[in-house]
Amino acid sequence: MSVNDLQLWNRTPPHDEAAEIAVLGGVLTDNDQWAEVSDLPSEAFYLGRHRTIWQAITLIMAGGKGVDLVNLTGVLERQKGLGRDATMLDEVGGMSYLIGLGERVPFAYRTAQYAATVRDLYARRLLLAHGLRVMRAEAGVEGEPLATADLQDLAASVPMPAAKPSSHVVTGAAADQGAIEYVKMLASGNSPALKTGFPDLDTVFCGFHPGSMTVVGARPSMGKSSLAIGIAERVAAKGRFVQVLSLEMKASQIAMRQLCHAARVRLQDALSGQASETDLGRLVSAAERRALNGLPNYLDQPDTTLQAVERLATHLKAAQRLDLLVIDYLGLISVPGRDGDENDTQKLGIISRGLKTLAIQLDLPIVVLHQLNRSLESRPNKRPKMADLRQSGRIEEDADNILFVYRDEYYNKETDQQGIAEIIVGKQRQGPRDTTARLKFHSDSATFQSLASDSSLL
Structure with a gap:
């Protein structure tokens, strides 16, 4: 390890004191901000006094009361400090420090933005x-x-800040009402589900x-790859x-495949250098038309890990630029420590569970090939069945x-x-x-092209 490396490891861990103060003061100034930042763990605050204050605020808000200087002071006064005869109020800097929190908030309505900064720096400290630990x-x-x-x-099990806790308990009556609203939405033609774009397939x-x-x-x-790409293009x-x-x-x-199909140019001619001037003109026109439609x-990264897929999808979803994720194919995703195993059943199970969890967390449809x-x-009837999925238990x-x-x-x-081609809906x-x-x-x-309509030529 070089001198520069040692300096990096010995530097002060990343944090933002002003952002931490803005979160604490933002909640004190406007209790309505709590709903936006209550998922922030006390460990996210780098400074010890701020962790203590946040824990006290959390205790008060969990009791169903609003927090203010009076009850916050009371909670901290009742907690014993580290010094002899000292309270936690003394440890955090006394009443004057608490008053200063509110005075140093630029804009209380931006508390969630300040909390995002605190959370991000906490994630960086966890990563460091x-x-x-790996070293x-x-x-x-x-x-x-x-x-x-x-x-x-x-190394692959990178820790992340805890997610915001939420209650998943739903009453039967609420579930019924949710189902009715969902049916109404479907009946109005506003289904949240994405269609494949092939009318024949969309009927079943x-x-x-x-x-x-x-x-x-x-x-x-x-x-299977061609079908997935055809669906991806129609959704786009x-x-x-x-x-x-x-x-x-x-x-x-x-x-090349999709463009030649759309331009009605033989793929073999294009790849063998036999494309005519007319063919080239058709390819250019088809490319311009397809670009207007959206693609x-x-x-195309052959060695992609499950963690890399998760990071990419999370980033794109946060940027509101991801409505459908297509992965070709499951068996080529790497899992550090599992690749090269003689029996890759466990590896495929990890990938399958990880992708399903990612779909739920991001509220995102994922299509994966396998x-x-x-x-x-060896069967007379070679039409696929569920049991034909490789290592099918977890995936199925x-x-x-x-x-x-x-x-x-x-x-x-x-x-x-x-x-x-038969597209069999197995499940x-x-x-x-x-x-x-x-x-x-x-x-x-x-x-692929729909038998029902020529309009599926993109």
Whole structure:
């Protein structure tokens, strides 16, 4: 460790005294601000006197009373301080310091913003402390150095400030009223669920609801990636923000397929350098048209961890630029300490549970692709079933919806279903299961199109 490194570790931990004072004084000045900042733990305050004052405020507010200088002073006076015959009121600086809190608040209505600063700096202190723990564990300061896999697990488990506690108890009557309001919203055409954009599929599939995780499963070369991208583009064309995490194909490769399909240019001609001037003109026109419609954003990063997915989604959601997250595919997400295991059932279970939790926390629909077991290849009827999901137990339990992609022409060259793909709804919490929709599959561009309407050509 260099001298500069030592200086970094020995510096004063990040904090903002003025922001801490503004939060304390903001609540004292305007008790209505408490509802916006009550989730802030006392540990978020770096200065000890501020932690003590916040604990006293929390105690008073938890009792259903408003806080003011009188009752705050009383609570602190009744608590014994560290010094002989001293009270906690003495420890925090006395009545004069409490009075000064209110006087040093720039704008009480911005208390939540000041609290966000305090919370962010608390998260940074937690992160720094965690980094030090990892360094100590690697060096074996308190015992034997941790094995590399265990050290990776420790490094990945970055602590975060506790979330705001909330009550999830709902009375039966309130639940009924909520259900009625939901039905009214659906009847008015204001469903919160995102449609796939394929009319044939939307007649049997009830869409991607906020907080849901949908698994799209298929054997290789069936078109699961193409279906997911087709859905992503149709959702984006409706003005929604869609983020695609492509862990298998580069964004340019995905765009090539979709663009050629929209321009009615043979993908093979484009890739082999045989595209004519007319073809190029069509591609340019299609790109301009598609840009006006709205398109998904892509992140083509082959080595992406579960934690990186969580950070990206949280950031985009906070910026109000994420309505649908599509991940291609589940098995390529890394979990530090778990990658390379002979049996990756536990790893896939961790990823599945993590993505479902992320969907709930962000109130966000997530679509994740997953490969099926090759055992179905030995059956006469090769249409997928729930048991065909690789390491299906955890994934089947976490998923709200499961869609399977099947093309009979892949196995049966003499089938009368040439160019037809079956989208089998194996599971959906908001509608019927074991139903099937049929879509047109263009093998030359590996893209899907609705049989019901030509308008699905974007």
